Amino acid sequence: MTTPNWSQRPGILVWRRRTSKTLTYFALAVVTVIMLYPFWLMGQMSFRSLNQYYLGKGFSLTTWHDLFAALPIGHELLNSTLITLSSILVILAVSTTGGYALGKLQYRLSGVVFLIIISAMMVPMQSMIIPEFVNLARLGFINHYYGAILVYSALGAPFATFLMTTYFRRLPEDVIEASLIDGLGYGSVFFRIMLPLALPAIATVAVLQFIQIWDDLLVGLLFLQTPAHRTITVGLETIPAQHFQDFPMEMAGSLVSALPAVIVFLIFQRYLVRGLTMGMSK
Amino acid sequence: MTSQEAAARLPRVRRRARRSPLVAQRRRMGILFTLPVAFLIGSLLLIPIGQTFYYSFTNWDGFTSHWIGFTAYTNLFHNPEFVTVLENNAVMLLALPISIVLPLAVAFLLNTQLRGWRIFRSVFFLPTAVSWVVIAFVARRFFDPDKQGILRSLLDHTGLGFWHPDLLAHEHSALIAVMITFIWSVFGTNMIIFLAGMSTIDQEIYDAAKVDGAGSFTVMVRITFPLIKRFVQFAFIISLITAFSALFSLIIVMTNGGPGYGSTTLEFFIYEQAFTENNFGVAATAGVVLFVLVFTVSMVQLRLLRSDD
Numbered sequence: 001m002t003t004p005n006w007s008q009r010p011g012i013l014v015w016r017r018r019t020s021k022t023l024t025y026f027a028l029a030v031v032t033v034i035m036l037y038p039f040w041l042m043g044q045m046s047f048r049s050l051n052q053y054y055l056g057k058g059f060s061l062t063t064w065h066d067l068f069a070a071l072p073i074g075h076e077l078l079n080s081t082l083i084t085l086s087s088i089l090v091i092l093a094v095s096t097t098g099g100y101a102l103g104k105l106q107y108r109l110s111g112v113v114f115l116i117i118i119s120a121m122m123v124p125m126q127s128m129i130i131p132e133f134v135n136l137a138r139l140g141f142i143n144h145y146y147g148a149i150l151v152y153s154a155l156g157a158p159f160a161t162f163l164m165t166t167y168f169r170r171l172p173e174d175v176i177e178a179s180l181i182d183g184l185g186y187g188s189v190f191f192r193i194m195l196p197l198a199l200p201a202i203a204t205v206a207v208l209q210f211i212q213i214w215d216d217l218l219v220g221l222l223f224l225q226t227p228a229h230r231t232i233t234v235g236l237e238t239i240p241a242q243h244f245q246d247f248p249m250e251m252a253g254s255l256v257s258a259l260p261a262v263i264v265f266l267i268f269q270r271y272l273v274r275g276l277t278m279g280m281s282k
Numbered sequence: 283m284t285s286q287e288a289a290a291r292l293p294r295v296r297r298r299a300r301r302s303p304l305v306a307q308r309r310r311m312g313i314l315f316t317l318p319v320a321f322l323i324g325s326l327l328l329i330p331i332g333q334t335f336y337y338s339f340t341n342w343d344g345f346t347s348h349w350i351g352f353t354a355y356t357n358l359f360h361n362p363e364f365v366t367v368l369e370n371n372a373v374m375l376l377a378l379p380i381s382i383v384l385p386l387a388v389a390f391l392l393n394t395q396l397r398g399w400r401i402f403r404s405v406f407f408l409p410t411a412v413s414w415v416v417i418a419f420v421a422r423r424f425f426d427p428d429k430q431g432i433l434r435s436l437l438d439h440t441g442l443g444f445w446h447p448d449l450l451a452h453e454h455s456a457l458i459a460v461m462i463t464f465i466w467s468v469f470g471t472n473m474i475i476f477l478a479g480m481s482t483i484d485q486e487i488y489d490a491a492k493v494d495g496a497g498s499f500t501v502m503v504r505i506t507f508p509l510i511k512r513f514v515q516f517a518f519i520i521s522l523i524t525a526f527s528a529l530f531s532l533i534i535v536m537t538n539g540g541p542g543y544g545s546t547t548l549e550f551f552i553y554e555q556a557f558t559e560n561n562f563g564v565a566a567t568a569g570v571v572l573f574v575l576v577f578t579v580s581m582v583q584l585r586l587l588r589s590d591d
Contacts, residue, residue: 020498024391028402031388034466035406038420041432045423053430090322098319105312113316120327122580124527126549127573130556130565131333132326134344154326161319180304186311215413217531218553237415237535247423247430254416265411269404276471277478 046252053248063248070243072227073256076235079224080260083145083231084213087152088206091160094153095205096198099164100190104176114165121158125218133222141223148223148231152213160205163275167201168194204275207268214261232257331573337566344562354567364568366543367551370457371575374525374547377461381521382514384465385473390502392473393480403477407470414467414528418535421463425450453544456537460545463532468524472517479513480506512586519583527576548572 045053049062067073101107102114132151133142141147171194179189195202220234230238236253243249265272339354340347358364388406392399409417424432427448434446449459483506491501507514530549533539539546539554546554549572556565 021396024394024396027391028388032402032405035409035469037432038409038412038417041420041423042416056430094319094322097315101312101315105308105315107309107312110312110316113320116328117319117323118584119577120323122577123327123331124523124549124572124576126527126530126552127334127569127576128327128330130552130562130569131330131337134562135330135333150322150326154322157319157322158327161323186304186308190311190315211411215411215415217413217415217534222557233413233415233531236413236419237531240535250419251423254419258412258416261411261413262408265408266404269407272410273407273474273478276474 042251042255042258045248046255048248050246050248063246063252066246067249067252067256070249071235071239071253072230073232073235073253075228076230076232077256077260079145079229080214080231080233083148083152083224084210086145086149087156087213088209090149090153091156091209092202092205094157095160095164096195096202097190098157098161099168099198099201100194102161103165103168104171104173104194105186117158117161117165121162125155129218129222136223143224143226143229145224145229148219148229151219151223152209152216155219156205156209156212160209163205164198164201167198171197200271200274203268204271207264207271208275210264211261211272214264334566334569334573337563338570340563340566342563342566343560344556347563350563354563358564358567358571361564363543363546364551367546367548367568370543370545370547371526373457374461374464375522377464377525378518378521381465381468382472382518385469385517386476386514388469389473389476389480390506392477393506394498403474407474409467410470410474414531415535417463417467418532421459421532421536422450424463425459427451450537451541453540453542456541456545460529460533460536463536464525464529467532468521472521475513475517475520476510479510483509515586516583519579519586522579523576526579527572548575 046063047059047061049058049060052058052060098117102110102117136142136147136151141150175193175197176186176189179193180186184192215233216231217233217237220231221237224230224234236250236257239246239250239253337347339351340349341354385406392402423430425448426432427434427446427450429435437443437445447455449455487505487509488501491505496504526547527549529547530553533545533547533550534553537545539550548568552565552568552572555561555568
């Protein structure tokens with residue numbers, strides 16, 4: 001028998017495991033506080049009036065009342081919802097059809113088209129947004145919902161199509177062949193067989209795009225300049241200009257604008273995780 | 283004999299006759315189904331980026347433009363403001379190692395699948411859902427030098443009250459505040475990428491290491507890290523692209539690029555040149571520089587992903 005190693009003695013082993021566990025939980029608790037603090041701050045500050053904020057104590061509904069009185073929050077939320085959902089619909093329409101074509105119906109130039117779409121994914125928004133703005137202004141598309149919807153759709157379409165293509169490519173070929181033997185055409189195969197199979201990928205694209213578009217500022221800022229068309233994120237950005245240094249109101253507005261995306265996140269989180277890592281598995 | 287041959291041939295001929303319309307249909311549908319996405323991306327992404335390239339050689343003001351050729355580029359790189367902007371982008375790179383190491387460490391902790399790890403994962407991932415505008419508002423409260431500022435009261439409560447940095451007020455420190463906020467924001471995304479990478483590792487490898495007497499630190503450095511290297515590269519490049527091309531909203535609300543040009547990065551410079559200075563041509567030239575930077579980095583990423591297969 002070898003001499004027993006002191007660190008292998010059960011008592012010390014248990015002690016070590018316990019301290020390491022305690023330390024781990026302590027570290028995770030610290031990170032939790034850092035990650036959740038902004039949400040707590042928004043909540044807490046939004047229930048203070050400006051005076052109470054400076055005093056650092058007391059709570060009231062003044063800020064919430066002022067927020068809804070001073071800003072067309074409801075209207076902005078409606079605009080955001082309309083624009084986000086319409087853009088998602090357009091993105092889904094073009095990315096599912098495109099993904100099916102590029103993933104399953106490869107034709108002579110489909111490889112080139114796929115490469116172009118991957119390249120389009122890598123165009124930074126700021127590099128193309130200025131000519132885009134000038135072009136759409138020339139067409140009279142500024143301050144119309146459809147202008148912003150088109151821009152959001154174009155920005156979201158490359159990655160969505162990339163995801164869809166890789167997803168369709170992985171579906172077995174036999175499914176299509178069996179349906180063709182049953183007399184379906186390639187068009188009905190898409191609508192009856194492929195779309196239902198693609199629901200997880202569709203959910204992934206929808207959730208990714210919801211958060212992206214709901215949270216966007218730049219497109220809204222440029223393409224929807226009239227208050228009547230403003231999205232909630234743009235409306236939020238204008239609070240400091242209208243209510244100088246009204247920090248509680250900034251926080252209340254932040255909370256309202258963040259809530260829908262946070263709810264979508266909490267419900268569909270696993271699709272978001274899949275979307276992030278799907279680019280990895282190619 | 284001939285009838286037999288004909289009989290043997292018959293099904294093949296018939297099959298081909300039945301197949302070829304299908305092949306034609308497949309091609310037709312393929313092209314038809316590609317058209318919407320091709321049209322959308324072509325007209326609203328590819329044409330504008332082409333225009334950016336064209337206008338980058340002109341003195342465009344949004345309406346008229348004159349070709350000035352490569353002078354546009356030499357002018358831009360001789361512009362001291364632009365040089366400052368490029369330096370700011372270079373400084374942003376310093377935030378990247380931290381934005382990788384912190385979530386990597388936490389992913390290691392969560393990967394032991396201790397009780398409640400799923401809840402921690404959700405909580406740490408949550409900021410992904412929040413817009414840069416909201417983050418910027420909160421960050422301004424955090425760095426506020428007044429009595430209500432969070433950083434300040436934090437320092438006061440930890441006995442460091444003699445030190446009240448006002449990061450946002452100084453040209454050389456505003457970018458640091460932006461970088462700290464950036465690290466907070468990408469923490470969750472990177473952690474999720476690392477956890478996804480770790481979930482691809484076979485549990486048996488860990489068991490084998492444990493049998494061999496490897497401590498958890500050794501396992502982390504010698505086993506987990508090499509096996510998820512690909513995911514670390516991926517996170518690094520995603521973070522780099524975010525730092526260079528997704529912080530516009532954060533910067534406009536948090537610092538508006540200032541003080542001076544202290545926190546103006548390339549993407550913000552483009553916006554500013556076009557929409558506040560009316561130098562559309564300069565914005566286009568800078569737009570090409572940003573495009574080349576981001577595109578090159580992305581191509582490196584594709585290479586990395588390909589080469590490991």
